[in-house]
Amino acid sequence: MKKIYCLIIDDEPTSQEVLNQFVSDIDFLEIKKVCNNAIEAEEIMNKEKIDLLFLDINMPLISGLSFYKSLKNPPLVIFTTAYSEYALEGFDLDATDYLLKPFSFERFHKSVLKAKNILNKDNSQIVLKSNKKLFLLKLDELLYIESLGDYITVHTEHQKLIVYKTMNSMMGILPTHKFIRIHKSVIINFNKIDFIEGNQVVIKKNKLPIGQKFKLELLNKIKGI
Incomplete structure (x- = not known):
């Protein structure tokens, strides 16, 4: 069985101990x-x-929510906290689940199975909601994605969809061997690049900017590093 590699992020020793024990009791989980x-x-x-992250929300230095929002290519996340008022914001970040402390092993196991099902899903297509409709998109037909305020614009071979989703959450559901973020507001299908000129990627005559902080990752991917 394929292992799911986990990171526990929590400043409370008791919570760390509980999570550590629960993870150890599930054979397909491994704590890094x-x-x-x-x-x-x-x-x-x-x-x-x-x-997969088991991420506490209330922590010193940086909150769990702020940390997760800052990640360029976030893994799946199960938020853990003693405060229920954070649940809605956690789910807005496309969290796999939200565990309210103290939680039982049964409730923990249910969350973990959700994560397992997501990680084992078919990576050839995704489902996105746009204009009150659900669209089943083949990833090979997806060209690039642009940020549009609180929404994103998904450009495919045949259509353009406006979707209520963040760029971080979109990267969380796209396979990283095919898709790469080249700018804070642009994700591309790496296999659809026609050419790169200066600080722009060109896909189907569309010129897309390369952000300075993303340029090295793109060049390394091109070189196969």
Whole structure:
């Protein structure tokens, strides 16, 4: 069975102990590290492959919500907190689930199964909601995605959809071997690049900007690093 690599981020020793034990009781989960804050977690995520975060919301230095919003290519996340008022914002970030402390192993297991089903899903297509309709999109037909305020514009071979979703949450459901963020407001299908000229990627005659902080990642992907 394929392992799901986890990171626990929580500043409370008791919560760390509970999560550590619950994760250890599920054979397809493997803990990479237990972190006390987001700074520690960021260092680990730069070195290790992480599939799932167990992320506390109320933490010193940086809150769990702020940390997750800052991630360029976020893994799945299950938020954990003692405060129910954060649940709505957590789900707005496309969280896999939200666990209100103290939670039982049964409730934890249910959340983990959600994550497992998402990670094992068919990566050839996605479902997006636009204009009160659900669209089943083949990923091979998706060209690029642009930020549009609180929405995104999804450009495919045949249509353009306006979707209520964040760029971070979109990167969370797209396979990273096919899609890459080249600007804070642009995600592209790497296989659809026609050419790169200066600080622009051209796809089907559309010129898309390359942000400075994303340029090295794009060049490394092109070189196959």
